[in-house]
Amino acid sequence: MAALENRPFVKMNGLGNEIVVLDLRDAPLAVPAAEARALARADVLPFDQIMALYPPLHEGTSAFVRIVNADGSEAGACGNGTRCIALYEAGRTGRHHLVFESVAGLLDCTVKPDGVTADMGVPHFGWADIPLAGPVADTRELELQAGPSEAPLLRAPAVVNVGNPHAIFWVDDLDGIDLAQYGPELEHHPVFPERANISLAKIVSPEHIVLKVWERGAGLTRACGSAACAAAVSAARLGRTGRRVRVTLPGGDLFIDWREADDHILMTGPAEYEFDGRLTAAMLTDDTPHVEVN
Numbered sequence: 001m002a003a004l005e006n007r008p009f010v011k012m013n014g015l016g017n018e019i020v021v022l023d024l025r026d027a028p029l030a031v032p033a034a035e036a037r038a039l040a041r042a043d044v045l046p047f048d049q050i051m052a053l054y055p056p057l058h059e060g061t062s063a064f065v066r067i068v069n070a071d072g073s074e075a076g077a078c079g080n081g082t083r084c085i086a087l088y089e090a091g092r093t094g095r096h097h098l099v100f101e102s103v104a105g106l107l108d109c110t111v112k113p114d115g116v117t118a119d120m121g122v123p124h125f126g127w128a129d130i131p132l133a134g135p136v137a138d139t140r141e142l143e144l145q146a147g148p149s150e151a152p153l154l155r156a157p158a159v160v161n162v163g164n165p166h167a168i169f170w171v172d173d174l175d176g177i178d179l180a181q182y183g184p185e186l187e188h189h190p191v192f193p194e195r196a197n198i199s200l201a202k203i204v205s206p207e208h209i210v211l212k213v214w215e216r217g218a219g220l221t222r223a224c225g226s227a228a229c230a231a232a233v234s235a236a237r238l239g240r241t242g243r244r245v246r247v248t249l250p251g252g253d254l255f256i257d258w259r260e261a262d263d264h265i266l267m268t269g270p271a272e273y274e275f276d277g278r279l280t281a282a283m284l285t286d287d288t289p290h291v292e293v294n
Ligand SMILES: N[C@H](CCC[C@H](N)C(=O)O)C(=O)O
Pocket: 017, 048, 049, 069, 074, 075, 076, 077, 078, 079, 080, 081, 164, 165, 197, 215, 216, 217, 218, 221, 223, 224, 225, 226, 227
C-alpha cells in the first residue's frame, strides 16, 4: 500500500514550473521520496515540485509547507509553488492574504486579480549559509567554472541562498550554452555540499534579466521563482541592476522587488490551476524492473 494512495492532489503551475499541491493537513504524513519519483514519471504526473501542506505550527499561518523535488529530494524554497499554494488557499477560503511557514521561514502572500505576490524573505550571502564546502573570499564571484579549461564557457558565478542554494553565471548569449550539458555537473559539484540550482543570466538592462535554470532535483524547468529572486539580488549586489527588476524565464516574466527597507524579496507573478485528481497505487509505484548490472 503506497502511503499517499487515495490522497487528493491539485495540479498547478507557475509560469510553466510544474507544481503538484498535496493538502495533507487533515491527515499529515511525510511524502516518501520513492513515491514522489514514481509520480513524477513522464507518463504519470510529471512535476518539478510537490508542495505538501501540513497543519500550521503558528497562529496566523495557513499551513506548514514542505517542498519535494521530482527526484524526491527536499527543497527549502519554491517561489512558483508558493504562488500556487496561495492561489489554492485563496480559492478554498476566500482569503487573499495568506501566510505559510516553511523551513526557510514565513511566506507572506497576497493574491490579486493580476497575480500573486509572495514575500520570499531575505537572501543569505555567507559561504556557510549557501552552503559551500568551505570559506571563500567573495560569494559574489565564486571560483568555479565549466567548459574547456583553457577557455571556460561559464565562470565566476554569484552564489546566494534564498531558502535554497543558487549559483548564477552571467552570460551574454543564453542560447549559445547548452545548460543541460553543464547543469548536472555544476548541480553536483563538491563545492555545493547540498547541491545547488544553476542559472544562466543575461543582464539586458538595469531593470531586466533573462534567465535559464537547471534546477536541483528537477533539471531544466520552464521557470524557477527562487532562481529569479537569487539572480535579482545577486545582480543588484554587483551593482549591475537596480533592486526592482523584471526577470524573463522561458515560461514568462516575474517581477522582483528587493525591498530597501528590510531586504525582503518580493516576487510577483502568475499562478495557474490546471486540474485535480486522486492518487492511485499505480501512480505511486514504479514497477520498472531494475536491471542488476554485475
Ligand atoms: N521551482 C522552484 C525552485 C525549486 C527549488 C528546488 N529545485 C531546490 O532548491 O532543490 C521555484 O520556483 O523556486
